[in-house]
Amino acid sequence: MAFFGGQPKAQSAPEVQNDNDRRETTDIPELPEPRSNTVIAKDLIVTGRLSGEGVVQIEGTVEGEINLKGYVIVTSTGRVKGPVEADVIRIAGQVEGNLISHDHVQLERTGTVNGDVTTVSFVIENGGRLNGRTTMVPEQASTPRVDSVELSKSGKQEPEEPDV
Numbered sequence: 174m175a176f177f178g179g180q181p182k183a184q185s186a187p188e189v190q191n192d193n194d195r196r197e198t199t200d201i202p203e204l205p206e207p208r209s210n211t212v213i214a215k216d217l218i219v220t221g222r223l224s225g226e227g228v229v230q231i232e233g234t235v236e237g238e239i240n241l242k243g244y245v246i247v248t249s250t251g252r253v254k255g256p257v258e259a260d261v262i263r264i265a266g267q268v269e270g271n272l273i274s275h276d277h278v279q280l281e282r283t284g285t286v287n288g289d290v291t292t293v294s295f296v297i298e299n300g301g302r303l304n305g306r307t308t309m310v311p312e313q314a315s316t317p318r319v320d321s322v323e324l325s326k327s328g329k330q331e332p333e334e335p336d337v
Contacts, residue, residue: 215250231266249283256288264301271305275313 210228213219217233226242231251239245241259251266258273264284272278274292282300289305293312297303 213251247284249281262292 213233215232220236222238224240228244230246234252236254239257244261245259247264247266249265253268256270260275263279265281269287271288272290277294278292280297280301282298285302287304291308
């Protein structure tokens, strides 16, 4: 007997659909492959080289080089001891090392960078601390893409300057 005096439901076999049936019955477009997301938790310490593609959010500590095609996000509890290279770098915690960004860097009000920064675009919020030099480089002809989303703010590509 079911709860509240109702009659028990008869168990029916679940409908089996294969991928072809599902595509024919729905108008939902296929989504691109999801980009990989990695979170380094608050109490973790990672030592070594991080490289790859996707989004890495650092809430703990990374001691070593980070080379990523995509985003590096250092939260307010995050610490990085080593150089960081990525398309987009966002810092709310502490970084001790040089930064190279192929698109832009955002240093938030709680963030501190002890090292040199090379980037196309650099935003420092009121309270953010940079102890190092900044080198601004021209935007590359091919703007980086992550998950089919263009990261360029202008939406247009500028031609590369010829070598002299």
